[in-house]
Structures are given as structure tokens and as C-alpha cells.
Amino acid sequence: MxxxxxxxxxxxxxxxxxxxxxxxxxxxxxxxxxxxxxxxxxxxxxxxxxxxxxxxxxxxxxxxxxxxxxxxxxxxxxxxxxxxxxxxxxxxxxxxxxxxxxxxxxxxxxxxxxxxxxxxxxxxxxxxxxxxxxxxxxxxxxxxxxxxLKDDYINMIVGKINIERPMKVVMDCGNAAGAILAPEVFKKLGVELTELFCDIDGTFPNHHPDPTVQENLVDLIAAMKTGQYDIGVAFDGDADRVGVVDETGEIIWADQLMALFLPEVIQNKGDEILYDVKCSQALEEMIAKHGGTPIMWKTGHSLIKQKMHELGCPFGGEMSGHIFFADDYFGYDDAIYVAARAVQMLSRSDQKLSEMVAELPKYYSTPELRLEAENDEEKFRIAK
CATH class of the missing domain: 3.40.120.10 (Alpha-D-Glucose-1,6-Bisphosphate, subunit A, domain 3)
Structure with missing residues (x-):
């Protein structure tokens, strides 16, 4: 055929x-x-x-x-x-x-x-x-x-997360699959939730469900500036990638978010933490600062997951928003769980999210460049 x-x-x-x-x-x-x-x-x-x-x-x-x-x-x-x-x-x-x-x-x-x-x-x-x-x-x-399996999954996430102070969260589901259960997870966690595009519509009428592209976060950023919110979260089309915005409306990129999780996930000196080649040098430095061993690896969620499994890494991720917890989770990319962990982390601190990010090393880097190909044949030829 x-x-x-x-x-x-x-x-x-x-x-x-x-x-x-x-x-x-x-x-x-x-x-x-x-x-x-x-x-x-x-x-x-x-x-x-x-x-x-x-x-x-x-x-x-x-x-x-x-x-x-x-x-x-x-x-x-x-x-x-x-x-x-x-x-x-x-x-x-x-x-x-x-x-x-x-x-x-x-x-x-x-x-x-x-x-x-x-x-x-x-x-x-x-x-x-x-x-x-x-x-x-x-x-x-x-x-x-x-x-x-929906209720079982919701209860599993809720059982793993403990929100330690009142939190106000804005959530943008992009009319995509995260809307099926992410709002319910966060409500069961007891956060005060403001929902954006959390009704399901497979045509994605409001914006494309890709939180790595800044224009898709415009509505979330605008919402963050209208109230005293602690954090904004957004999911991609199938909720395995996460985007995060701080209380001022600034985007927290995935390597920055990963750096903030390091004190929680590095439990033993020398723990290997995996990240892809697109992450900044700041993440590498922070892994070493917290006693971990930084391991740079190839871009690709499947490649990262496989290498984490081989090395027994407690944590890893890539710039695209795929983040993997294996310290108290299964080692796969779950944007809903990652977002809940971010809220939990913030609830345990007396700092605002912007203040936490301000303490990270700062490096300038170019944004990801995406080259357009005329067709798949041309794309595969270039990739070789």
C-alpha cells in the first residue's frame, strides 16, 4: 500500500x-x-x-x-x-x-x-x-x-503535592487536552484558580497550544498583570510541555524553571541532572552549585527520558518545556505534575517567583531558530 x-x-x-x-x-x-x-x-x-x-x-x-x-x-x-x-x-x-x-x-x-x-x-x-x-x-x-483512569490520575497527583500557603494561579489550557483534568487537579490542591481557555475545542480558536512561543502566552501574561497572582502556567496540546509566567508577567523559560527545582531534586552529592544542549550555562552552573553533576544530552524528549533511565537521574529536562521528575514521580514528562510541583515549590518559600529567578546567573542567548522547509522531503534531506 x-x-x-x-x-x-x-x-x-x-x-x-x-x-x-x-x-x-x-x-x-x-x-x-x-x-x-x-x-x-x-x-x-x-x-x-x-x-x-x-x-x-x-x-x-x-x-x-x-x-x-x-x-x-x-x-x-x-x-x-x-x-x-x-x-x-x-x-x-x-x-x-x-x-x-x-x-x-x-x-x-x-x-x-x-x-x-x-x-x-x-x-x-x-x-x-x-x-x-x-x-x-x-x-x-x-x-x-x-x-x-481520570479520577485515579487526579487523586495520584493530589496525593503527591502539598501546597503550604494560599496560592493564586492563572492557568491557560489553550482549549487543549490539559483542560480535561488540570483545573480539577489544582482546585483539589486548594489553590485559588483563574482559568483561561479551559473549555475543550480541538480547533484551538484562541491561540496555538505551544507555550514555548511567546505570542501564545500573551493572554496569560495579560491576565497575570490584572491581579495579585503568584504564578501562571500554560500547557501544550497534549499537556506534556509546560510554560510558566511569574507574578509580573515575565516568562520563566524551562531552563530557569529547572534551576529553581534543583534544591528539591538533588538529594545526594553527585546526583546526575540531565539537560539538553539548548539550555543555558546558568543551569549547568546551578546544578554544580547544588552538588549535582550536570550532564548535557541530545535534544528530544524520548532521548532525554531514555538517558535518565540509563543513568538513574532524579531529574532532567529540555528547553522545549519537557521536564522529567524521577525523584518522587515516574520519570516521564507531565506538564500538569510539573506545574503542580512549581506551585508547591513557591508555596514553601517566602519569596516571589520573580525574586527566585533574579538570584539565578544571567547569560544572554539567542532564541531558538526554526528553519522553514518547503516540504518533508527537503526537511529530512537537511537533517541528514
Whole structure:
């Protein structure tokens, strides 16, 4: 069958739905992943997706493909990506699939895969591509069950966080998947919450759900300047990346936020803390100052997670807003948990967030430069 080879990326399978994901292609993606899971010794996966308008159909056809390989599916519904990750730990399944376009425009969607509690990426994604191109799928009759995980996840987060003084928080969900449960988490934590765009709309009518781009934080910044708020938080399309704004409306970039967490996460002298190449020298210096060992690594959330697992790091992150706690959490990127940890950290201090950031070393750096390519073929040629 004809399938666009450029949908098979480094960290996921992604493309424009109308062009790249007709029903037969999506069903074959399900067959490919089911075969991959089965040949890896697995038997059961969880399946969920984000709030994009195309997601329910993609879930439907992908599920058909997986079931035809004899792999069982636990359908956990429309949820943020971190809940999909959590399902592997809670339900003990072999693998997981989250259908999400993340921070991409509404016409895009994609497939984030996990196996044995680790991200499927790189060569493994190409293995799945080759399985699909060969048509040599496993055959069987898998079963489907539905499982409600939302309340379990909310209670798990609330049980890990302790807010020690009254906090006023502005939250911008960008009409995306975080809106499904992030406001409820924060209300249960007892914070005074002001919500921006926390109603679900898969067309993202107010702004693009990507908190690493300054223009997408304009509404959050404006809201922070209207009241005596302590912190503002924003999530990307599937709530695995976080953006933070201080009480004055200044953006706290991910490497700055990571630096603020260091006193909590470095418990033993020499603890290795992982960060990507786009983070500033200030983070490296602060890791050393707090007794940790700074480890610079390649950009890419899957690469960071894998290296953290290999080294046993308690904490890591990258400039894009993927932040990973493994000190009292599972080591995956969960923007809702990271935001809650930020509020907890602030509640334990008598300083304002801007005052905490002012104590960090200051270096000047260029913003991330994103080069536009005419098409995927050109992009992949340049990347080589």
C-alpha cells in the first residue's frame, strides 16, 4: 500500500490527517504497532487520544488494526498524554499508544508510542515502518475493554503535592487536552484558580497550544498583570510541555524553571541532572552549585527520558518545556505534575517567583531558530 515514509519521525508518527492518515493507513499503523508489541513479547496496550476533532476516528481505525493482531486494547478515552504514560504503571500493560498532534496545527495528528514503560523512537519507529511495508502482520483476535483512569490520575497527583500557603494561579489550557483534568487537579490542591481557555475545542480558536512561543502566552501574561497572582502556567496540546509566567508577567523559560527545582531534586552529592544542549550555562552552573553533576544530552524528549533511565537521574529536562521528575514521580514528562510541583515549590518559600529567578546567573542567548522547509522531503534531506 502507498504510505508517506515521512510520517515516520524520530519520536513519533505524525502528519496531516487528510493527506497522510486515511482509514486504511491508520488501520495498518495499528497492525504494525500490534505486531511490534507482540513480537516484543507483549499482549496488551492502552489507547487514548487528545481533543483534536480527528482523534476519535483515528482511535477507531488504529484500534481495529491492533485487535486484528491478537493484541488486547484497554481504551482509556480522550486524555492528555501524561495519563497515557501513567496507565502503563497503573495497569501494568505491555505498551501504550497516544494519538496526539501535540503542539502542531489542528489539521495535524500523530501517534506517540511506548513499550515496556519506555518511549518507542528512532530505529524502533523505522522497524514498525518496515513491518507495515512488508505486510507481514501477526494475526489473532484481540479484545477491547474500556477503563476510566481520570479520577485515579487526579487523586495520584493530589496525593503527591502539598501546597503550604494560599496560592493564586492563572492557568491557560489553550482549549487543549490539559483542560480535561488540570483545573480539577489544582482546585483539589486548594489553590485559588483563574482559568483561561479551559473549555475543550480541538480547533484551538484562541491561540496555538505551544507555550514555548511567546505570542501564545500573551493572554496569560495579560491576565497575570490584572491581579495579585503568584504564578501562571500554560500547557501544550497534549499537556506534556509546560510554560510558566511569574507574578509580573515575565516568562520563566524551562531552563530557569529547572534551576529553581534543583534544591528539591538533588538529594545526594553527585546526583546526575540531565539537560539538553539548548539550555543555558546558568543551569549547568546551578546544578554544580547544588552538588549535582550536570550532564548535557541530545535534544528530544524520548532521548532525554531514555538517558535518565540509563543513568538513574532524579531529574532532567529540555528547553522545549519537557521536564522529567524521577525523584518522587515516574520519570516521564507531565506538564500538569510539573506545574503542580512549581506551585508547591513557591508555596514553601517566602519569596516571589520573580525574586527566585533574579538570584539565578544571567547569560544572554539567542532564541531558538526554526528553519522553514518547503516540504518533508527537503526537511529530512537537511537533517541528514
Amino acid at each position: 502507498m504510505i508517506n515514509k515521512y510520517i515516520f519521525r524520530e519520536y513519533d508518527i505524525r502528519g496531516k490527517v487528510a493527506e497522510d492518515f486515511p482509514p486504511d493507513v491508520v488501520e495498518n499503523l495499528g497492525k504494525g504497532f500490534g505486531t511490534f508489541v507482540k513480537r516484543s513479547g507483549g499482549q496488551e496496550i492502552t489507547l487514548s487520544g487528545d481533543v483534536r476533532l480527528t482523534t476519535p476516528d483515528l482511535i477507531k481505525y488504529f484500534k481495529q488494526g491492533v485487535l486484528s493482531t491478537g493484541v488486547d486494547v484497554i481504551n482509556i478515552g480522550i486524555l492528555p498524554t501524561p495519563v497515557n504514560y501513567y496507565s502503563m504503571f497503573k495497569l501494568g500493560v505491555s505498551g501504550a499508544m497516544q494519538i496526539t498532534g501535540s503542539h502542531n496545527p489542528p489539521e495535524f495528528n500523530g501517534f506517540k508510542m511506548s513499550l515496556d514503560r519506555k518511549a518507542v523512537y528512532g530505529a524502533q519507529i523505522q522497524d514498525i515502518r518496515r513491518i507495515i511495508e512488508s505486510g507481514a502482520f501477526e494475526k489473532g483476535e484481540g479484545s477491547e475493554v474500556r477503563h476510566e
